[in-house]
Amino acid sequence: MNDDMYDLVVVGSGAAGLIGAVVAAREGKKVLVLEKLSKIASKLKATGGGRCNLTNTLSNEEFMSRFGRDGRFMQDALNGFDHNDLVEFLKGIGVETHAPDGFRIFPTSHSSQTIIDAFENELTRLDVEIKCEQRVERLLLEGEHISGIKTQDAIYKTANVILATGGLGYPALGAEGDGYILVEELGHKVTDLSPAMMPLKTKEKWQANCRADTIPKVELRVDIKKHKKLRAKGDLIFTKEGIRGPVVLDFAREVTPLLKKYDEVPILLNLTKGKNEEQIREHLKKISQEDPDKTIVELVHTLLPLPLSEELCKLATIEPDLKYNKIEGQKRDHLIKLLAWTPMTVTGHDGFKMAMITRGGISLKQIEPKTMQSKLVQGLYFCGEIMNLDGPCGGYNLQWSFASGYLAGQLKN
Incomplete structure (x- = not known):
């Protein structure tokens, strides 16, 4: 048992988890990030062949339409953090961006490492604790409320968890679907899962x-x-x-x-x-x-x-x-x-080993779109690819990860 009490534990260190941790820490929350691999942001590093197409310049309405009939689920998240907000946020942590074709937005370095370094620096500045090689085995509850997280070698006490474990795509980069197992044990429904972008x-x-x-x-x-x-x-x-x-x-x-x-x-x-x-x-x-x-x-x-x-x-x-x-x-x-x-x-x-994203995920019907909080478990938040929402190429899925992570990190109960 770890005697420290955290305001928030973030499980997963992709785009969604990292921005969620930053947002919460900026509000004075004591935050812990758990990553099962030996270093953070492995999948983010590989995004777009390493060039990192962050988002695009579409209006929110047009952006949502590209996700199909469930796209409107993103409305609150995008209203709070659209592509303009993402560009400003990144600028604030030292990352300049541009849209060379007028549509797709990249860091001017065209390197995902620039994004990762900036997030690491900001997390360090905010005293966010990061523990790698931590595999989460169970979410702990008191009644219908989150009370902690159990990993293979510790228990971390917290009243809030952001689950940002991603989907099944690119298992070599940590995507094993373990987040789905964790939430199914709590009664959440996971839709059929298919590999996509391949x-x-x-x-x-x-x-x-x-x-x-x-x-x-x-x-x-x-x-x-x-x-x-x-x-x-x-x-x-x-x-x-x-x-x-x-x-x-x-x-x-x-x-x-x-x-x-x-x-x-x-x-x-x-x-x-x-x-x-x-x-x-x-x-x-x-x-x-x-x-x-x-x-x-x-x-x-x-x-x-x-x-x-x-x-x-x-x-x-x-x-x-x-x-x-x-x-x-x-x-x-x-x-x-x-x-x-x-x-x-x-x-x-070639299955999930070559899939950039996962089609399917946690049912949106069991998630509150205004907060990204579970409708079943108080203090449990979701963001990014783990949810049943995926878009086409062109910065759509990364923007959704950032927007949903930003909203989840506000810990609105």
Whole structure:
């Protein structure tokens, strides 16, 4: 038993936990941060390949809409701490930021270590105690109130706990889902969990010949009648086993839950920057008339990289060196359909070991959005990825972690 009494114990040292600790300590609270790894902020360090896309410049309304139907749960947190507030907060602890593309906001250093160092300095200034290599085994209660935390080698007394243990993505960085187990023991419901933000594997193999190029402005959509509204847009990269790139990271959060229902998920890819069949037909016809000596693969190459052009001609069973007007109409129509919407079939992924975030989490119905406090246990707060709320790429999930952690750290009862 540790005889010290803490006003707050924060479990987890990601973005959400760190800012929650700072906010509480600034209000004069005695704060302890527990981290099961040997150092803090391991996942934050890896965010965005280490470049750390902190947030973005969208309005709160637009920001919430990108999270789907549950996005409005964030309203109170964002009203109290939006992207402008985050930029000011970081500036106050010595981190300058900028938005080089006018949308995504990064530290000017483009290094997540800058963020971690600034938080460590601020926590030291505020006398926040940090204990690493502390695995929490149980949350202790007196009636329906938090009374402490038990780790593998100590008990810490406290009336308030912020659970910021994250999800299941990147287990090598500490994500093991232990937070879910802790709260389920207290009666909280955890929804189905799926890996998200990750590459996808496909049944097709032709794409392995098209790995050299990034295809811009691709639209992906699910080709299942009841799920046709699921779609995403962005840059795509073909891989030996399937597809990756920003658009796939966004799309994966919609597809991975479907793979639990269906063995395979058929998808359609518009690789031609949104052109429809008629526009593609007119484009090919026009280029062919301007230069009758161009082969069909050379014509398609005016829209797409050459390796991809060759593969799509093969899929349409067209000899790539044929001239446009020498191709039979049915095959030409088939090629144009393929250029407008190329079919592929998602068959799997690499699981949580490659997932940047987790789809699913603690049910939002059991959390008070104005405080981030549990509706079941007094003094228990949640923030970040542990909750059933996830967004696309582009600073959404990190902003949500900071906003929810900032609100939780206020310890509003």
